[in-house]
Amino acid sequence: MAEHRLKAVTALGGTEPRIDSFDVLTISENAEMALASLACRNGRQAEFLKQGKKLLGCDLPEAGAIAGKGVVKAIWIGPDQWFVEAPFETHEDIARHLAAAFSGTASVTEQTDAWVRFDIEGPATGSVFERLCALDVGRMASGSAARTAIEHLGCFVLCREAGIRYTVLGPRSGAASLHHALMTAARSVL
């Protein structure tokens, strides 16, 4: 991307992502991932899946799963619909890149700044999620993803490493409220 004059702020309004550490848990705002939605066009599935495999180095994930061999990962979010995530630094123009790669077989929409991303890490994550959402997070396998409501906000919970590392994607405008909910639950449990 070209160098431009505007400074970015994180979803919580800081110039740097916010990190909160507890003894056995860390809640980190993560502004370093680019995100785009990828939806298969009707009747173009064969080409679409082929392109998906090329992108990820493996098949596009099935329902409720995350897949990707390299830095680019796809998260299933609905029938024939995925989010694709990649490092922001190298993929800020992820939507344009994907649209070109899938040329006409997919609808691609930039989603990077539609979401705030919190990475939650530590052995106590399961207990914290118990106070946050109806998902059975304790039973999520590594590399799985699910939608749920946290603090009345529609969110995604991604399990990076079962029992240890999770990502919560929530609507960016509600970042402060979501962060408050995560912190409150953490303080309540830890």
Place this chain on the structure above:
Amino acid sequence: MTQPNRITGGLIDRAQTLNFQFDGTSFQGHAGDTLASALLANGVRLMGRSFKYHRPRGPLTAGSEEPNALVELRSGGRREPNTRATTVELFDGLEARSQNRWPSLAFDVMGVNDLLSPFFAAGFYYKTFMWPKAFWEKFYEPMIRRAAGLGSLTGEPDPDSYDKGFLHCDLLIIGAGPSGLSAALTAGRAGARVILADEDFRPGGRLNAETFILGDEAGAHWAAMVTEELRSLPNVRLMTRTTVIGAFDHGIFGALERVSDHIAAPEAGKPRQILWRIYAKRSLLCAGATERSIAFQNNDRPGIMLASALRSYVNRWAALPGQSVAVFTNNDDGLRTATDLIAKGVRVAAVIDSRSDGPNVQGTELFRGASVVDAAGRQGIRAVTVRLADGTRRTIECDALGVSGGWNPNIHLTCHQRGRPRWDADLAAFVPSEPPVGMTVCGAANGVFSTSAALRSGAEMAVTVLSDLDLTGTIPDLPKAEDAATRISPLWHVPDGGGRAWLDQQNDVTVKDVKLAHQEGYRSVEHLKRYTTLGMATDQGKNSNLGGLAIMAELTGKTIAETGTTIYRPPYTPVPIAAFAGRSTGKEFRPTRLTPSHKWAAEQGAVFVEVGMWLRAQWFPKPGETHWRQSVDREVLATRKSVGICDVTTLGKIDVQGTDAAEFLNRIYANAFGKLAVGKVRYGLMLREDGMVMDDGTTARLAEDHFVTTTTTANAVGVYRHMEFCRQCLWPDLDVQIISTTEAWAQFSVAGPSARNLLRKIVDPEHNISNEAFPYMACGEITICGGLRARLFRISFSGELAYEIAVPTRYGDGLIRAMVAAGQEFDAVVYGTEALGVMRIEKGHAAGNELNGTTTALNLGMAGMISKKKDSIGSVLSEREGLNQPDALNLVGFRPLDRSATIVTGSHFMKSEDEANARNDQGYMTSVAYSPNLGHYVGLGLLKSGRSRIGEKLRAVNPLANSETEVEVVSAHFIDPEGERLRG
């Protein structure tokens, strides 16, 4: 300090002495005590006053079914009324007060109600206070309300927090008594994911209160050993102090965990209680049983309690309810109280067994075939009068009486989904017959009363349930235990004596009240309940139901099975409102959505307004401005004079893509989108299926197969949902994909004659935004500030030359700062939602006030937009005759005849000569603003045949605001009706 009634033994920790206060008097107890057991150990029997008659009362039970010993705990914002002393865990510094009495518990002025009881019989309020009629609302009802109720709140905010949470398990076991523990052991060892919940702080149920031997161990010891093993299993979650309050649909249970109630105040950040929602594949109800009383005259005297409760106090808490105890029973189990007490050396004055064939009891006087007919001692029992088998009467002195009328299985949770219990005549009790799907009932809750059978029942049911879950369970080695048969001869009330015999001590319902209900025709159990309040409220029939309906059965000559029972409803025990609220209180009631320019706006001292969950800047006060109108007028004038900037991110944005995207929009919107050129924007009108206007907004075509459509802020979610429904359900054959991008882009309106000049300083020079290259209703993807990707739309809500510019949200803060800096030379302002509203009213644009769900395109002057060349949602039904009458409402403008007059939104229009009433109603004012450009108020409104009435003078009448203003009907376009400015 001594505890005069404390004896040896029990499951209390004497090494820990705890100080507490009751009604200002200091006492001591021990860890493991409840408030009730500690008070009894200190010789305090009187703990409360009854609800209606203010009768002195002591504890009837030793558990959560307690109707009498209701106290206020703690003070200030933490004060909690109606807490059961029988379940309150003692802690150091606990403060408790009796309630529903004045000036003191021992002397209560309202005790006079007891003397006036003939006037307060069941349903008295239906019959008395009838005259004079006007007195009811102003005098009688407030008086009754003041007199009624028990404890009170302080009105101060609760300083504690309450969590909500969600748990999942294979098997939820409700109750950790013998059957629950054996079930948990079986399922836990089999590897199932188990939750074992019990309302007590010590698992074991009756094992902690009885002197049973299990194998070679005391029952409580066996329970402790099993508990220890369960705690060691990672797949078992043992939740003490947790009451499962309800069984809901699909295996979902509610449970209240009292995390910090047993300490003076919660630790920092920790909740006082957690309301859990438990998702269970299967459940085992092991909730045990509740002993019931026998009604006789004055059976509510302090010191009279259930025989099992008496045993609990003595065995578990080493607290003697009295020095000389009598027992009244109709079954063998009641006799245990006498034998346990005698074994401990307590004086048992007599055992009164209503049966003539009951077993013998050594060490006391036994009266078979006898009944207690009265109790003496207003503030505490002194003696009972017994009718002996030969009909003679005898007075027996005692200061405690244990009563056992048999046991009722705790079937409540089996009824939460309308399961009707079945009457078991052998047990003389209702037993579960239709538990919710996935629930199995074990042990005493299923009428299996012996300890041995309960242990086996829990384990066996667990094995069965495990096999449903594809797990293999093995029945553990269960200890040999008591296996006595239930021998009972039902006795519901002792008819001797003319006084009152209490059935429901919490709601002050007597045998006489049931008779009155019968006499007056309230004979169905449901009517009986409502007429007498029997088993209502927090009791939910635990103590009272069966006695009441058994008496009704006697009166009607029916069996109990025919009479039936009322349904039990959740919650099983009371749940504080605070627990239902959880963390959703005060500012955290709902999440707040912040706009990309929020931080900048807050720095400017903006005044914010809640718009749905959004916080939007309403106006930006400048130094010297003391009234909001000054700020708003300034923002409007400056925008129309030069340029204003407004954050419009909150408008919904929906990305619509696919080869059929244009066709999709054609069907969604009333007007046509098929021929919209790439790089152009069009206003769209969306109708509901019934032809009413649903929403409006602009749609930009960024590519042949790519549109971005906008919605109003309020309808962003609703419109997206509607579009998803249409896409997935109505037209799955269309190739169209949609996703919300509201949050992804920070979008600002830049409006006013200098808008283009300002933007030229922001937009990169390779993008030509001249009027010719980028005319009104153009759009495009551009770069700004040296290469940042952005979108530009030439659209106007204010009626000025205007643009909306969008950048990825993280750059929104940077963009507002850059534009404010760039705008300095043009005297640019940033305006809030008030100025936005003023300008749209001046321009005559409909917004939420007009798109209110009751208006049609015709009403709004947009009937011509409904394309007849295609079909679209709402198109056909918009043609309904009723919606197209000649006198249909039309959106028109209004101005006051007296230009200095104020007009009020919501006013209704009346002709000058007409009386102001609904019949003469001509329409109503939807939006009003003060126009600083015109120097007077302007309004938009819906008026019958409005467009043909321009120039007519009407009255705008608002009886609610007590205002009436003469207005003139004008065009809705107060500013630039020809639209020259926005095309400039």
